[in-house]
Amino acid sequence: MSTRIEKRFAALKAEGRAALVTFTMSGDPDYATSLALAKALPKAGADLIELGMPFTDPMADGVAIQAAGLRALKGGQTLIKTLAMVRDFRKDNDDTPIVLMGYYNPIYIYGVDKFLVDAKAAGVDGLIVVDLPPEEDVELCLPALKAGLNFIRLATPTTDDKRLPAVLNNTSGFVYYVSIAGITGAAAPDASKVSAAVARIKRHTKLPVAVGFGVRNAESARAIAAGADGVVVGSALIDVLRANLDADGKAGPNLIKAVTDLVSDIAQGVRSAAKMAAK
Amino acid sequence: MTVQQVNSFRTGPDERGHFGIYGGRFVAETLMPNILELEAAYAAAKADPAYQKEMDFHLAHFVGRPSPLYFAERLTAKFGGAKIYFKREDLNHTGAHKVNNVTGQIMLALRMGKKRNIAETGAGMHGVATATLCAKFGLPCVVYMGAVDVERQQPNVLRMKMLGAEVRPVTSGSHTLKDAMNEALRDWVTNVSDTFYCIGTVAGPHPYPAMVRDFQCIIGNETREQMQEAEGRLPDSLVACIGGGSNAMGLFHPFLDDRSVEIYGVEAAGHGIPSGQHAASVAGGRPGVLHGNRTYLLMDADGQITEAHSISAGLDYPGIGPEHAWLNDMGRVKFLSATDDEAVAAFQLCSQLEGIIPALEPAHALARVFDLAPKLPEDHLMVVNMSGRGDKDLDSVAQFLESKKKK
Numbered sequence: 198m199s200t201r202i203e204k205r206f207a208a209l210k211a212e213g214r215a216a217l218v219t220f221t222m223s224g225d226p227d228y229a230t231s232l233a234l235a236k237a238l239p240k241a242g243a244d245l246i247e248l249g250m251p252f253t254d255p256m257a258d259g260v261a262i263q264a265a266g267l268r269a270l271k272g273g274q275t276l277i278k279t280l281a282m283v284r285d286f287r288k289d290n291d292d293t294p295i296v297l298m299g300y301y302n303p304i305y306i307y308g309v310d311k312f313l314v315d316a317k318a319a320g321v322d323g324l325i326v327v328d329l330p331p332e333e334d335v336e337l338c339l340p341a342l343k344a345g346l347n348f349i350r351l352a353t354p355t356t357d358d359k360r361l362p363a364v365l366n367n368t369s370g371f372v373y374y375v376s377i378a379g380i381t382g383a384a385a386p387d388a389s390k391v392s393a394a395v396a397r398i399k400r401h402t403k404l405p406v407a408v409g410f411g412v413r414n415a416e417s418a419r420a421i422a423a424g425a426d427g428v429v430v431g432s433a434l435i436d437v438l439r440a441n442l443d444a445d446g447k448a449g450p451n452l453i454k455a456v457t458d459l460v461s462d463i464a465q466g467v468r469s470a471a472k473m474a475a476k
Numbered sequence: 477m478t479v480q481q482v483n484s485f486r487t488g489p490d491e492r493g494h495f496g497i498y499g500g501r502f503v504a505e506t507l508m509p510n511i512l513e514l515e516a517a518y519a520a521a522k523a524d525p526a527y528q529k530e531m532d533f534h535l536a537h538f539v540g541r542p543s544p545l546y547f548a549e550r551l552t553a554k555f556g557g558a559k560i561y562f563k564r565e566d567l568n569h570t571g572a573h574k575v576n577n578v579t580g581q582i583m584l585a586l587r588m589g590k591k592r593n594i595a596e597t598g599a600g601m602h603g604v605a606t607a608t609l610c611a612k613f614g615l616p617c618v619v620y621m622g623a624v625d626v627e628r629q630q631p632n633v634l635r636m637k638m639l640g641a642e643v644r645p646v647t648s649g650s651h652t653l654k655d656a657m658n659e660a661l662r663d664w665v666t667n668v669s670d671t672f673y674c675i676g677t678v679a680g681p682h683p684y685p686a687m688v689r690d691f692q693c694i695i696g697n698e699t700r701e702q703m704q705e706a707e708g709r710l711p712d713s714l715v716a717c718i719g720g721g722s723n724a725m726g727l728f729h730p731f732l733d734d735r736s737v738e739i740y741g742v743e744a745a746g747h748g749i750p751s752g753q754h755a756a757s758v759a760g761g762r763p764g765v766l767h768g769n770r771t772y773l774l775m776d777a778d779g780q781i782t783e784a785h786s787i788s789a790g791l792d793y794p795g796i797g798p799e800h801a802w803l804n805d806m807g808r809v810k811f812l813s814a815t816d817d818e819a820v821a822a823f824q825l826c827s828q829l830e831g832i833i834p835a836l837e838p839a840h841a842l843a844r845v846f847d848l849a850p851k852l853p854e855d856h857l858m859v860v861n862m863s864g865r866g867d868k869d870l871d872s873v874a875q876f877l878e879s880k881k882k883k
Contacts, residue, residue, distance in 0.1 A: 253781045254654065254766060256661040257504040263648055275778040301502060302765045306779030328502040328765065332492065353506040355668055360509060378506050379666040 201294040201322045202347050202370040205244060206405040206426065215422040217242055217467045218407050219460060220298065220431030222249035222265035223282050224274025225438065230448040231269070232282050234438075234456060239293045241457035242464025245407075246286075247325070247429070250279050250299030257327045259382030261432040264439065268446060276303045276312070280319045287320035296349060296370075298325040301337065309337055313344040323347035323370045331363045338367050347371075352398055354378050361401045371405040371427060372398055379410065382432035386411045392424025414459075415466030422470035430463055479807040485732035488799060493682020493769075496805060498798035501681045503768045506665045515683045517588050522690070527583065534579050538612065539569045541576075541694065545702035545859070550829040551849075558849040558856035561711070562832070563699050563727060565863045570608050572601040572835065572864030573695060573723045574676060580691035582609040585672035592667065594618045595674045596660040598625055598653035598719065599790030599837065600632025601864055602676030607641035617641040620659040622652035625789045631868050650783040653719075653793045657767050677720025678797035681768030685797050692726025699859055700730055707857055713738040715848070716861035717841040718811070719755065719791035721800045723863035732808060740848070741800060742841045744786035745813035755784035757796040758804050758811040771798040787816040787876060788836035790864075814843035820876055822846060823866060835864035836872065 199207070209216050219238050224231050238246055251266035251274050258266070283295055297316065304312050304326065316324075324341055331338075331350070338348045347370030355378055356364050365372065374395060376386035386408075395406045407427025412418050414433065421428045437459050441452035488495040501511055521527040535541045544567065548560040565573035585593055593615045597603030603619040610617035619636055623645040626633055636643050649655035657680075664673045678685045678692070696714075703711050714731060716724035718741040731737045746754035754760055757772040764773040766781055774782045774794035784794040803809040814822070822842035827833045834842060838861060845860050852858070866873075 252779075253649065254658050256658050256767070257506070257665055259662075260648070267649075270780060277778075300765075302773075302775070302781070303779035305765055306775065306777075327504050328768075330501065330503060330505050330508045332501045332508070351505045353504075355506050355509045357509065364505065375506065378668045380662045383666070 200347055200370065201292060202245065202296070205294050206371060209244060210426070215425055215467050215470060216244040216407065216427035217418070217464050218245040218247060218427050218429040219243040219434060220247040220249060220429060221434060221438070222251055222262065222269050223279040224251060224269030224272050225265045226268045226442055226446055226448055227272040228274065228278060228282065230452060232285055234453050235282065235286050236290070237453055237457050238460060239290060241460040243293070243460055245294045245296065245427070247296045247298045247431070248279065248282070250276055250297055250303060252300040252303060255300060257380055259380040259432060261382045261435045261439070265435045276307050280315050283319040283321050294322040295320060296323040296325055297321055299327070301326050301328050304337065309340055313340055313346065317344055317346060321346065323349050325349045325351070325373060327351065331366065334367055342367065342369060349373050351375050354394065358397070361398065365402045365404070368404065371407050372402060373429065374398060374406050374408045374425070376408050376410045381410060384411055388420035388424065391421055395425045412463070415462045418463045418466035419470040422467040428467055434459060482806070485803065485806065485808050486729065488802065489682060489686055495799045495802035497763065498771050498801040499682055499685060499769050501768060502765050502770065503681045504665060506668055510664070510668055511681050518584060518683055518687050521584055521587055527587065531580055531583055534583070535576065535694065539575050539579060540567065542698045542702070543567050545699055545706060547706070548830050551826065554829060555846060555849040557854065558713070558852035558858040559854065560845060560849055561703070561857065561859045562862040563695060563859055565695060565723065565861060566832070566834065566865035570601070570605045571867070572605065573692060573726060573861070574602040574605040575608070576694055576726065577676065577688045577691040577722060578602070578605040578609045578674060581672070581674045582613055582615065585615065585674070586613060588672065590672035591670045592616050593672050593674055594620070594660050594663050595676060596620045596653065596656040597676060598622070598656070598792055599788065599835070600625065600629040600636065600868060601790060603641070603643070604632050604635045604639070606674050607636040607639035610641065611639045618663065619643050620646050620656040620663070622650070622656045623647045624651040625653065628872055629789055629868055630871070652784070653789070654781065661767070677722040678725045678799060679720045679767060679769060679771065679795060685769065685799055688722055689725045689729055689799065692722050693729050695723065695726035695861065696728065696730035699727060703857065703859070710734055710737060711857040711859045712736065713740065713848070713856065713858045715740045715742065715841045715845050715858065717742050717791060717837045717863065718796060718800060719744070719793050719837065720795070721797040723861050725797060725799060727859070727861045728809060739809045740844065741809050741811050742844045743811060743813040744788055744791035744840055745815045746785040748815055749813060753785040754813070755786040755791050755793060756813045757794060758801070759813050761794070763801065766795055769798045771801040772796050787819060787872060788840065790835070790837040791840065812844045814840040816876070818843035820873055823869070823873055832862065833866035834862055835866045836869045838863045
């Protein structure tokens, strides 16, 4: 049985275009706003949704996502609430894939077995856990695959050809290529280098390859989409969200529209790349 | 807790970096190739007599080793029990045990051809040691230090700057040591090919806990020889303070299989364990995953890391080295704690009776020595790791005493 993630990538491949993957932090700045935003994302052009699970010590994230996580925690977000948010999202959307992304400790404390059961029941399709490299597969990756969830691994510019097979082994759904060695929100990558890197990964796997880190607008999304199966945008959306908070950190009236407007714009970029590729 | 029966407590970690369930390599993929490269480079260096010989040379002529094993005669007389000895790591160049590890790591960085060095620091002693070795060997050095610690450890900030290091105050999270470690990891992720990350304690992803331990074992190895010379036998007990736990591991590890030796680690209890404002990960935490390893951590019910509190910046960390976590569970090391008040009282007493101003970190160990020693016979030999000197803490202690007076 294929998962929502596999179905979505297969459908987009048939359409001849790359996927737009959005990242937002669950509970940022509060549960209701974050849920309303997640619900609005597919209509704005998001093909897959990554929801951040906030953590106090996100060692691979830049300032924008660090701050988003702290806002969410301050707003009372917990892993229990993140799973509740996925259940609420699924009430009126059964086909947009949802990937939870974060760090291992909250899952470990929740209890791996219980988490996998609850995540699957809530309608989660895949997991990205930044601090679980293949060396730690027994912790969560193998149990997650057994539970029928995709386990999506990060490949980076430092993952050389010798190491790639180890990284790709047990990866499912798609491969998330981190286009620069650095933290989230850093400078835009060189699109030509990215497509070469995607080609290198594709020599080792049949899985779709989505590219993230440094995508900020329609133009950079278009450039990346031309050479990849998916484009991930995160920090740019969170920057817009933050700009729409009031002085007390509460959601302003235009927050959801401002973020979804940027998503629509980037989605146009992704789709125009497909047209260019078709020519 | 009864001590578990194993053939040896000194064989860890396994090839995946685990001490029982603790340790491991919980890092982002970007860092994995570096961690593996470091592991291989360290294994090669360890097997190379030339590397060891050069390290011994610098430890003797630059650091000033061996450090004395000193009989604390007036403290012993005051408490009327065990004979109290200090292992004088405070007399090392740069004023603490941290330099033992940094010497090993910087020489490894040079072997590996790394052009830039980064470090995190809490009290600043590891930062100063790193800045010192980088100055000696001509490596650029960036030290991440929580903004709160920059404020309370100004003398060490000035020392690092004088030595040519760049000190970057960290204003993310709680502005202390754990956040400095996050920032250092972010720097490493970003500058992965040319940068060496010199971790200051027996924590982080494998191979750091084992490597830092190996470099610090000189403390325990010397103590064994020196006690043999002074008293003709092994000590009966060892006491050391524990933040991450590198000074403690250095003293303890060579004695782990000498079952007659009782071993005590002392965590920082801050305002007291029941207050929740402390840095005692074993007494007040539980196993979790942070900074590359599984170990005892302070956290809430959702697995979010909580802020540690201690008057001592060097102990103000919500975790502990993974090998200590394992030794606790095995019952081989007994974990105790000391509050801010107790540490400051010990700081004053040691200064006034022995003419040695201890750092606030080992003052925590002394606080428990003052309870343990009077109950023990006069032929009991107790070694306390005097892991650093207290000049850096004079302001903190003066302010603490001033605030007590007002109350």
